[in-house]
Amino acid sequence: MQQHNFIKRPDKRLKCKICEWDWASKTNTLCPGVIRYSWGCQPSHLKDEVDLHKQNLKPKKGVKPSGCYYSMNRNEWTWFYDQKDCDLDNPELPPIVQWDNLGELKTVGQLKKINLAPSEETKPRGVAWVWDKDAEWGVWIPLYHEDDCKWNPKDGWITKFQLQKTYLLSRGWIKQLGEPDKCLENPRYPNAPSIKLYSRKRVEQFLANNAEEYAEWLDKRDKYIAIFEANKDKIFAKRNAAKEQTKMCLKCASGCSAPEGFLCAIHPMGLIDMPCPDFSERVN
Numbered sequence: 001m002q003q004h005n006f007i008k009r010p011d012k013r014l015k016c017k018i019c020e021w022d023w024a025s026k027t028n029t030l031c032p033g034v035i036r037y038s039w040g041c042q043p044s045h046l047k048d049e050v051d052l053h054k055q056n057l058k059p060k061k062g063v064k065p066s067g068c069y070y071s072m073n074r075n076e077w078t079w080f081y082d083q084k085d086c087d088l089d090n091p092e093l094p095p096i097v098q099w100d101n102l103g104e105l106k107t108v109g110q111l112k113k114i115n116l117a118p119s120e121e122t123k124p125r126g127v128a129w130v131w132d133k134d135a136e137w138g139v140w141i142p143l144y145h146e147d148d149c150k151w152n153p154k155d156g157w158i159t160k161f162q163l164q165k166t167y168l169l170s171r172g173w174i175k176q177l178g179e180p181d182k183c184l185e186n187p188r189y190p191n192a193p194s195i196k197l198y199s200r201k202r203v204e205q206f207l208a209n210n211a212e213e214y215a216e217w218l219d220k221r222d223k224y225i226a227i228f229e230a231n232k233d234k235i236f237a238k239r240n241a242a243k244e245q246t247k248m249c250l251k252c253a254s255g256c257s258a259p260e261g262f263l264c265a266i267h268p269m270g271l272i273d274m275p276c277p278d279f280s281e282r283v284n
């Protein structure tokens, strides 16, 4: 700050030749040494440091401002620099993107919502500027493209039932997957077996590692189901026949209940044909 260099204007107001500000009468303020502009009236090539930062620019070392603004409310000077007196602030900074024009780029938070995360070595494809209230300065938010990201689901817990029902895993597959990651006591039935929980991340990683086999298994499984669907009637008919036969055996004169179970005197090794040709109703 320095002393103003006053001249008297034709309208009798005092004007400083340096800062070009004017007063009705003498002032005891100091001169900023560069042209002082009213709010928003500086020429467009003059920017304050925040606006320069938004363009990844900073004033060159030792460069003097080319203008200023004084805020009465904040009792604070803001200095303006000519863009041609500036250097790149961070030469490594990825391209600057505006928030209303992100295109296909996303923030880490947005990616997280769709279970993606940038890989460790991934460089952002762009950055967008935000004001950090705590730091009282701007920060660059990195932006990534989905193609540069890896699958990163939020971890959750999957029950054994869900492994079978949702992931269509057989017992063999579940065995391959290995021990559950967590066991929970059943709060309602203390004597019931504990609930086995598997980490969703681990299950999905496991399936990804065995993708080919898993796809084959799903294919095979569908075939099994198709075969079952086609032969359902026959399979159930056989089961029903077995049920009916059991009822008959219980009523049959050749059968008796023993401590080892139900025994038949004629067919001790079990029946081959149903219904049993040797049935004769027991008479008490």
Ligand SMILES: [Zn+2]
Pocket (backbone or CB within 6 Å): 003, 004, 005, 016, 017, 018, 019, 020, 021, 030, 031, 032, 033
């Ligand atoms: Zn002045």
